Amino acid sequence: MADPIVYVEQRIAAAFAKVAGAKADGIDTAVRASDRADAQVNGSIALAKAMGLTPRDVATKVLEVADLKDICSDAQVAGPGFINLTFQNEFLARELMSSSASEKLGVRNATKPRKIVIDYSAPNVAKEMHVGHLRSTVIGDALVRMLMFVGNTVVRENHVGDWGTPFGMLIEHLVDLGETHAANELSVGDLDSFYRSARKKFDESEQFQARARARVVLLQGGDAETLRLWKLLVAESTRYFQMIYRTLGVLLEDTDIMGESAYNNLLPQVVERLGKLKMLTTSDGAEVVFAEGFVNRENQPLPLIIRKTDGGYNYATSDLACVIDRVERLDADLLLYVVGAPQAQHLQMVAAVSKQAGWLNSSREMVHVSFGNVLGADKKMLKTRSGETVKLDALLTESVERAAAAVAEKNPELSDVEKAKIARTVGIGAVKYADLSTDRIKDYTFDWDRMLSFDGNTAPYLQYAHARICSIFRRANVERASVRSFEPVISHTAERELAMRVLQFDSALWDTIDKYSPHRLCTYLYELATSFSSFYEQCPVLKAETETERTSRLMLCDLTARVMQTGLGVLGIEAPEQM
RNA sequence: GCCCUUGUAGCUCAGUGGAUAGAGCACCGGACUUCUAAUCCGUUGGUCGUAGGUUCGACUCCUACCAAGGGCGCCA
Numbered sequence: 234m235a236d237p238i239v240y241v242e243q244r245i246a247a248a249f250a251k252v253a254g255a256k257a258d259g260i261d262t263a264v265r266a267s268d269r270a271d272a273q274v275n276g277s278i279a280l281a282k283a284m285g286l287t288p289r290d291v292a293t294k295v296l297e298v299a300d301l302k303d304i305c306s307d308a309q310v311a312g313p314g315f316i317n318l319t320f321q322n323e324f325l326a327r328e329l330m331s332s333s334a335s336e337k338l339g340v341r342n343a344t345k346p347r348k349i350v351i352d353y354s355a356p357n358v359a360k361e362m363h364v365g366h367l368r369s370t371v372i373g374d375a376l377v378r379m380l381m382f383v384g385n386t387v388v389r390e391n392h393v394g395d396w397g398t399p400f401g402m403l404i405e406h407l408v409d410l411g412e413t414h415a416a417n418e419l420s421v422g423d424l425d426s427f428y429r430s431a432r433k434k435f436d437e438s439e440q441f442q443a444r445a446r447a448r449v450v451l452l453q454g455g456d457a458e459t460l461r462l463w464k465l466l467v468a469e470s471t472r473y474f475q476m477i478y479r480t481l482g483v484l485l486e487d488t489d490i491m492g493e494s495a496y497n498n499l500l501p502q503v504v505e506r507l508g509k510l511k512m513l514t515t516s517d518g519a520e521v522v523f524a525e526g527f528v529n530r531e532n533q534p535l536p537l538i539i540r541k542t543d544g545g546y547n548y549a550t551s552d553l554a555c556v557i558d559r560v561e562r563l564d565a566d567l568l569l570y571v572v573g574a575p576q577a578q579h580l581q582m583v584a585a586v587s588k589q590a591g592w593l594n595s596s597r598e599m600v601h602v603s604f605g606n607v608l609g610a611d612k613k614m615l616k617t618r619s620g621e622t623v624k625l626d627a628l629l630t631e632s633v634e635r636a637a638a639a640v641a642e643k644n645p646e647l648s649d650v651e652k653a654k655i656a657r658t659v660g661i662g663a664v665k666y667a668d669l670s671t672d673r674i675k676d677y678t679f680d681w682d683r684m685l686s687f688d689g690n691t692a693p694y695l696q697y698a699h700a701r702i703c704s705i706f707r708r709a710n711v712e713r714a715s716v717r718s719f720e721p722v723i724s725h726t727a728e729r730e731l732a733m734r735v736l737q738f739d740s741a742l743w744d745t746i747d748k749y750s751p752h753r754l755c756t757y758l759y760e761l762a763t764s765f766s767s768f769y770e771q772c773p774v775l776k777a778e779t780e781t782e783r784t785s786r787l788m789l790c791d792l793t794a795r796v797m798q799t800g801l802g803v804l805g806i807e808a809p810e811q812m
Numbered sequence: 813g814c815c816c817u818u819g820u821a822g823c824u825c826a827g828u829g830g831a832u833a834g835a836g837c838a839c840c841g842g843a844c845u846u847c848u849a850a851u852c853c854g855u856u857g858g859u860c861g862u863a864g865g866u867u868c869g870a871c872u873c874c875u876a877c878c879a880a881g882g883g884c885g886c887c888a
């Protein structure tokens with residue numbers, strides 16, 4: 234327990250219970266951060282009516298019985314009936330020590346760890362990854378890291394698009410090009426032109442269309458030669474994805490790939506089981522499930538199509554198979570889908586059908602971690618087929634190059650190896666942070682300058698704060714670990730603000746996890762960095778006036794750096810020691 | 813037509829029913845013989861889309877409307 238606000242909350246709740254008894258039930262006695270004091274409680278106002286007292290009287294009574302002697306230096310009733318709390322510096326110092334001594338820097342573990350399957354990234358085989366694919370990959374990676382950090386078991390699943398009708402056309406194009414030539418073209422990483430050529434042929438030639446359709450039948454029928462060609466496409470694409478993932482520094486591995494094709498043998502079972510449950514209806518020749526509450530344009534019930542008129546399956550079937558597999562084989566109790574907002578209705582229908590079928594319930598749930606689109610200059614969704622999209626690869630390369638130029642200018646004395654390493658860390662960090670730092674639910678318009686900015690609220694700013702602290706310790710020639718158990722003396726306002734901020738790591742991280750919203754942690758880390766920068770300007774560390782002051786500040790610096798590094802770490806961003 | 817999401821400073825965005833709505837960028841003015849100036853300090857900038865409602869209190873909750881984006885039967 235390191236966050237003073239979390240700490241004091243119990244004492245306040247106890248005081249409310251003492252004053253109001255059962256009337257305090259359901260009253261919000263939460264303690265919140267405030268600009269008027271360290272923290273504020275406003276439950277007295279809501280409670281006043283029920284008790285027949287004025288809000289200020291209630292607040293006064295609460296303060297009379299509240300046990301705050303060892304925590305607060307000041308507790309006052311203010312305004313209409315708020316309670317403003319100011320923490321003792323000695324209390325903050327004790328909490329800092331507790332945070333410093335804990336391996337997780339004061340962050341509480343999950344009270345009930347879960348087994349979580351998280352579905353993210355999901356690029357398409359034989360298609361280039363463009364800037365639109367950044368979101369799922371980066372948000373998913375951050376969630377994986379933070380969920381694991383607090384003690385959950387997390388299974389990563391990359392649901393790549395490796396099956397379905399487009400593969401007829403892709404395989405036929407592969408045959409036309411010849412395997413060697415095709416493999417060569419694909420390995421260069423120019424997947425878009427491969428896909429576009431195939432598409433063009435498909436659109437222009439009926440003969441080619443017929444071949445493509447026949448090939449899909451062969452593929453789904455398990456024809457050995459067709460499967461061999463299909464695997465060739467998948468293997469080349471997988472290599473390309475893995476190259477992007479390594480550059481990006483995300484945790485995804487080849488072994489995390491659970492493509493659409495992986496569920497093939499489960500698809501007949503889905504139909505069978507829904508049939509047994511009497512959920513299937515035949516409609517216009519297709520096998521469908523009508524989930525309650527979904528209607529189409531004509532206000533008729535909207536079906537989830539399980540088996541098409543031609544006997545084939547589609548993505549609804551495979552998504553249901555996924556649910557079954559994740560619940561029954563993996564025994565997951567939480568399924569996260571880091572998938573774009575346009576899929577919202579589809580996923581709602583899959584969830585509704587899964588609940589009706591009993592695969593999901595109140596203790597096994599699925600959550601759509603939805604995110605807005607990356608828009609083009611025309612404010613429309615980026616589409617690979619129309620208009621030029623920025624390739625993810627190109628964006629990352631450009632960012633690293635700009636970072637390299639910045640490092641060369643600011644730190645010319647570093648070795649080339651170090652410079653290159655820092656440029657990668659800063660360049661990649663900037664791009665990831667640009668995506669993670671805004672609310673995932675909102676669309677954003679792609680903008681080079683925004684993605685590649687190194688000033689203000691950006692990853693390099695947070696990394697810089699960390700690097701400065703590392704620099705202090707290098708100069709001082711002091712081992713970081715040696716100051717960790719020192720009880721700091723807090724006197725300066727800037728020290729105090731930094732201390733308060735450091736102690737909020739636990740709440741900030743949990744708030745982020747509860748809402749699956751990485752931008753909340755970004756906001757916190759940015760505030761931590763600004764608090765540190767302000768402290769850095771005002772409070773000399775190495776030239777502190779006394780030995781106690783110096784060691785106190787070193788202790789605070791070390792803890793700040795650890796929180797920054799850990800916080801950036803769970804966002805998937807590295808914190809270099811120099812930059 | 814129905815449904816979902818979004819609308820906050822010139823631009824990009826934070827904001828947990830709580831007091832006077834905050835940052836960054838841009839603009840303007842300061843601070844490097846100093847622990848890293850990728851920084852700091854200050855100035856300027858607001859009908860929180862519009863109109864009602866609930867509440868002691870609304871950017872936040874509810875309703876209607878406006879605008880933008882997305883979804884709505886065999887592509888994934």
